[in-house]
Amino acid sequence: MIRIAIAGVAGRMGRTLVQAVQDKSDQARVTAGTTLPDDPQAGIDVGLVAGVGALGVCSSTSLKACLDDFDVLIDFTAPESTLQHLMLCQAVGKAVVIGTTGFTSQQKQQISAAAADIPVVMAPNMSAGVNISLKLLELAAKAMGDDVDIEIVEAHHRHKKDAPSGTALRMGEVIADALGRKLEEVAVYGREGVGEERDRKTIGFATIRAGDIVGDHTVIFAGNGERLEITHKASSRMTFASGAVRAATWLAGRTPGLYSIDDVLGLNVT
Ligand SMILES: NC(=O)C1=CN([C@@H]2O[C@H](COP(=O)(O)OP(=O)(O)OC[C@H]3O[C@@H](n4cnc5c(N)ncnc54)[C@H](OP(=O)(O)O)[C@@H]3O)[C@@H](O)[C@H]2O)C=CC1
Numbered sequence: 001m002i003r004i005a006i007a008g009v010a011g012r013m014g015r016t017l018v019q020a021v022q023d024k025s026d027q028a029r030v031t032a033g034t035t036l037p038d039d040p041q042a043g044i045d046v047g048l049v050a051g052v053g054a055l056g057v058c059s060s061t062s063l064k065a066c067l068d069d070f071d072v073l074i075d076f077t078a079p080e081s082t083l084q085h086l087m088l089c090q091a092v093g094k095a096v097v098i099g100t101t102g103f104t105s106q107q108k109q110q111i112s113a114a115a116a117d118i119p120v121v122m123a124p125n126m127s128a129g130v131n132i133s134l135k136l137l138e139l140a141a142k143a144m145g146d147d148v149d150i151e152i153v154e155a156h157h158r159h160k161k162d163a164p165s166g167t168a169l170r171m172g173e174v175i176a177d178a179l180g181r182k183l184e185e186v187a188v189y190g191r192e193g194v195g196e197e198r199d200r201k202t203i204g205f206a207t208i209r210a211g212d213i214v215g216d217h218t219v220i221f222a223g224n225g226e227r228l229e230i231t232h233k234a235s236s237r238m239t240f241a242s243g244a245v246r247a248a249t250w251l252a253g254r255t256p257g258l259y260s261i262d263d264v265l266g267l268n269v270t
């Protein structure tokens, strides 16, 4: 039985993660959960927070206080918090699944460094569909990339803080790598006013924040006379949460290293 801690248990993903672990109660159980100290859910049973009934585990306001109580931490909070949690786990040799997005490149390097000591799975999107779509994007980019304009459009709920989404950026990286381009040199984040016509080598990003959209991503490969669009639409956060729980059960007992969701899903075959 894998003992799982969930950071940010009162958040949208935190609550869904508790439900997802409950759905895998033959393999895993929630043995710790955290909130910020000023959260109204602080100290409340994590099962009650998530709406699945009491689990006998009260949410803690400090991960440090429950480091003995879990095998794997699942963290979908915010970049700074995730890094603090990661350092605590590194100090005691606990595995971490990171779903948080919005890291700077320097923060990503800190995560890679920590993964020299502990097993870490990190993915901006834990759904199987998105990770399969990344393979399709690589194929499409290699086949069409130099003859088409490539635009990435993403839409999320009004509460999302980071933009573009971590998934959209990952899609951009996969496409840029496939085409031998550097994303930081070719990315165009939104357009406004009068300027030059489009440079074919650029990869454009457009962001929508509205209502309760769970997460939509479309990549457009537009050429002369045809365009290919690859779209993924998440209709429930459970797709991300069940992917993260699968990653946590896969990660328990592994050797240190930075693993991707491709490793978990067996998509790393070439
Ligand atoms: N990889 C994937 O598949 C997915 C990734 N995400 C990412 O996950 C992250 C969270 O998303 P979402 O659940 O919608 O956001 P929420 O804001 O709903 O949840 C985050 C929760 O973490 C809490 N929190 C922040 N810092 C700490 C801390 N130090 N200790 C304990 N709790 C803390 C927040 O509290 P407070 O509100 O008080 O700040 C909040 O309750 C985002 O980065 C998002 O992009 C989301 C979905 C899928």
Ligand SMILES: O=C(O)C1=N[C@H](C(=O)O)C[C@H](O)C1
Pocket (backbone or CB within 6 Å): 101, 124, 125, 156, 160, 164, 165, 166, 167, 168, 214, 215, 216
């Ligand atoms: O914040 C969200 O909600 C989501 N964030 C992730 C991202 O930034 O890509 C994944 C998913 O699309 C939902």
